[in-house]
Amino acid sequence: MKETAITPARIELSDPSAGSGPGLARELGLLDATMISVGTIIGSGIFIVPASIALYLQFSSLALGVWVVGGLVTLLGALSIAELGAAMPAPGGQFVYLRKAYGPFWGFLYGWTTFTVINTASIATVAVAFATYVGYFVPLGVAGIRVVAIGSIAALTAINCLGVRHGATTQNLLTFLKIGSIFALIGASFLLRGGSFSNFSPVLPTLPVTGLAGPLALAMVAALWAYDGWIEVTYVAGEVKEPQRNIPLSLLYSTVLAALRYLLINFSYIYVLSLGKMSRSELVASDTATVLLGRYGATLVSLAVLVSTLGANNGFILTGARIYYAMAREGLFFDWVSRVHPRFRTPVPSLVVQGVWSALLTLTGTFSQLFTYVIFAGWIFYAMSCGAVLILRRRAAEMPRPYHTWGYPAAPVVFILFAVWLVVSTVIHDPRDAGIGAGIMLTGLPAYYYWSRKKK
Structure with missing residues (x-):
């Protein structure tokens, strides 16, 4: 392990406002950065994915084990990316890193895919999930769900336009409520009657390892999807105070906290329902709460889902806009997207264009399928x-690094191997979706040609 502490003076912080005009302000502390990551990791996945994993794996040791392995893989990625986030604390995260290591084209292709589908379709998907659960309390038709979904996108976008402090405070509040509701359900599972340790049977697999390879792969993909969002804080690195310290720590804390909650909540689900019932359930959390609290349990879980999805979307909206802002500053997106509000010190044009495109995807009704097509692209x-x-360890050895990746080079190499395995598995099992996803990514080629020539 290398020394991870270094004096701030050795790092020249990237100035998000380099040039004329107002720039972004460093107003986010360690708590803010951690809550951004925690809030985006734990969205709707905690209520959906456990049922899928239970369907693939009917052995409790394996069903819980994939969450442990998924958490460890995510932690390896977080510990690796933390080195780049601390060394290059500028807005844009992966756009900055890919541009530095591979050239402007790869940075642009990442940003383009994120804007057209990955981030905006995520926002649309989560917004519709939020609106669907609003329908539990207020009857909504298809049109009503879309109106509520778009309204939630507009409201969160407006809050984040008013200042990064407003967005972070909203994120902190929603994430604390989310954490509280999850731990309340975990506590109720063991304090109230309804569960049994006999529900963990069978614990160990009775099938040959070769017969479990396929189900394990599918379960692992689902678990890794649930952990997605861990990297979001790097997109707002240009607004984090003491980024040399706070970016690595926030990535570490948020990943460990998310893994702990995923493991405990799944332990609770199995204790109350059993894997067999989980595999047949469309609403695992709701069914668990109903066993414990009756019909009031489903109501409380619906409220928890509203808070969870709203918190996840606030994080996506807050962080994603910084990517397109960074692209525009490099001349690789619309010039006006690089503007910062002189009073609020936020990238208002970037936030607005992100909100408008997300709303349009919501209206099309194809956002979920689009997201499925490109989910492998994220990996x-x-x-x-x-x-x-x-x-960059080799090519930019002189670059100051206030944090060195723990377990280097094993940590990034193991994560890369898992990522490659996931992408290859997607291509093998869903070649059509992978092909369409690659086609969506390649729409960035003419766009890059246009902006790169315009820049010249």
Whole structure:
């Protein structure tokens, strides 16, 4: 392990406002940065993914084990990316790292794919999930769900336009409520009657290892999807105070906290329901609460889902806009997207264009399928970003690094291998979706040609 502490004076912080005009302000502390990551990791996945894993794996040791392995893999990625975040604390996160390591084209392709589908379709998907659960309390038709979804996107976008402090405070509040509701359900599972340790049977697999390879792979993909969002804080690195210290710590804390909650909540689900019932349940958390609290349990879980999805979307909206802002500053997106509000010190044009596109995707009704097509693309960029740690250690050895990746080079290499495995598995099992996803990514080619020539 290398020394991870270094005096701030050795790092020249990237100035988000380099040039004329107002710039972004460093107003986010360690708590803010950690809550951004925690809030985006734990969204709707904690209520959906456990049922899928229970369907694939009917042995409690394996069903819980994939959450442990998924957490460890995510932690390896977080520890690796933390080195880049501390060394290059500028807005844009992966856009900055990929551009530095591989050239402007790869940085642009990442940003383009994130804007057109990955981040905006995520916002649309989570907004519709939020609106759907609003329908539990207020009857909504298809049109009503879309109106509420778009309204939530508009409201969160407006809050984040008013200042990064406003966005962070909203994130902190929603994330604390989310954490509280999850631990309340965990506590109720063991304090109230309804559960049994007999529900963990069978604990160990009775099938040959070869017969479990396919189900394990599918379960692992689902778990890794649930951990997605761990990297979001790097997009706002230009607004984090003491980023040399706070970026690595926030990535570490948020990943460990998320893994702990995922493991405990799944332990609770199995204790109350059993894997068999989980595999047949469409609403695992709601069914668990109903066993413990009756019909009031489903109501409380619906409220928890509202808070959870709203918190996740606030994080996506807050962080994602910084990517397009960074692209525009490099001349690789619309010039006006690089503007910062002189009073609020936020990238208002970037936030607005992100909100408008997300709302349009919500209206099309195809956002969920689009997201499915490109979900593997996110892991391509994750692998490349961890590869950037290896490349820049050699190519930019002189670059000050206030934090060195723990377990280097094993940490980034193992994460890259997992990412490559996930991408290859997607291509093998869903070649059509992977092909369409690659096609969506390649729409960035003419866009890059246009902006790169315009820049010249």
